[in-house]
Amino acid sequence: MKNLTTKNIIYAVLRWAIFLAFAVLLVVFASQNKISKTPMKEVNAAVSQSIDLKKMQKGSAGTFKRLYGLDTAQFESVALYWPVSNMDAEELLIVQLKDISQQQAVKEAIEARLATQKKSFDGYGVEQYALLTESSITDVQGNYILFVVHKDAARADAAFRDAL
């Protein structure tokens, strides 16, 4: 009987220890993945004013679908600026996610886009290739994701983080 009681205590301790460990992890992860309430309009304005967008044009839902293979309707909001000329590689994308589970899909789409661009300029567009390899930043901050290819990419990223 005593043995059974001891086992009961062990089982109770184990199950609640597992539950608490998971709850603590959720709190820690949640604090690292904060949801920003800043509207896209403000984030977009802050980032787009921090760098020169002359070589870029505003992209539509169709452009987003074509370049990244994603549907704008899946997300809370999307802002895209893409090269006016196909001889340029500068690009700016800000995605406001509906749920952080979308992070992975957007990151993969950005990686695929970057790889395609690198392939396009490899061999003949030395400056563009250097921009893509050395001056591109992908920054995931909770429900916002920034992708920027620009000589002042670091400045855009700083503005992005400040705006959130």
Next chain:
Amino acid sequence: MAFNQLIFVCLFLPLSVLIYRVVPQKAKKVYLILVSLLFVAWGNISDLLYLFTVIGFNFFTAKQIDRLKKDGKATPAKFVFISGLAVDILFLGYFKYYNFFRSIFGLSNASFGIAIPLGISFVTFSLISFLCDVYREKEEVPRFLDFVLYITFFPKITSGPIVSFNEFTKMLENVENSRQNRNVGLEQFITGLAKKTLLAGNLSILFTAVTTAGERSTLEAWLGALAYTFMLYFDFSGYSDMAIGLGKLFGYTMPQNFDHPYTAVNITDFWRKWHISLGAFFKNYVYIPLGGNRKGEKRTIFNLFVVFLLTGIWHGANFTFIVWGIYHFIFNAADKLFLDKAFKKVPRVLRSVMTFFVVMIGWVFFFSDSLGDALSYLGNMVGIGTGGSAGGYYLSSFLILLLAAAFLSLPVLRNIITNIKRKKLQYYFPVHAIVLIVIFLLCVASMVSDTYTSFLYAAF
């Protein structure tokens, strides 16, 4: 990873089945668990964290219940059982409904820390079934590995079929790694893949075109609803076929999840044929414990209300699903009270057609983003607020697909194939094999050329 992705069909599946065949009998279970964990982690590694937590928590809960019962302590055992259920439901509520409640109070979405775990609704039901079966002493506390396999078994983890723990222990006792099982499994997997990629995939083009248009005519609205009705059926029954087929490839026989639901003669009959494993779960773990139909007519109707309300809520955190659940409750209750008797003399075909339309109207709530959208769409179907002029174009472009979908949702083809099989014709098997290979190649071609579309039920 989803069953209709090239990487799954061309790499993960063949490799996992081939290796399974050479793995020693004693190690097969461990191998299946590892493959299942890899399948889960492929999409999002943080899903494993949730899985390990619920597996550990529920296993020790079951152990404690068992010990307390053996110790003659019924009340503490009941308390442990209820606390176990509460934690499982708490996790589901946190990940699936927390932001829904926040939105009701005008609050913005909160961060969960990790992504919503894969198949959380289905995993939660498996856990509830496990705790209930152990608490009711229908099953012994299993060996740890058996329990881990029950929860993680990759063919069912994303979207079912919901296998009760009681059923799974029977499956474990009857694992049969035979050539016949593999053949049947492969056939069912390819059938499911074809339903998803060739039928549901193409029907989604019509549905998307209709629902994303700024305005739509009455004809367009009906065509869109019709497209969704068939799309959802082929999407989900396709998924279920693939899951059951996969189970067979590893020697496990899961229950069928669909039985030509659009031939149902009333809504009660529809729920005997649609998502059968969900209906069985609610019947065994909610309806019967509440008293079923043993406590008089009023209580039966109340129990039905609870079941359909939960069915609606389970499908998603949106008022549209709650309304959809209540809509089905009304027809179920009406069947019980008077409708079934009133229509008894109406020809079976006519009753099936009427039921089909009732179900189709219900899907409008199911696919709409909000109640306002649903009412607006239903308005379009009766000529209110209409516009657009592409109805004729859609009809001529998709008529053959819709007719094919209607035909294939009937059991006619299945009956023909069964009859041919029975006759054991000399050339049946080679012809059958060639047909399956051709269908498989068409599916692969479709997967290569089209953009990947997820299973609709993966969202639930």
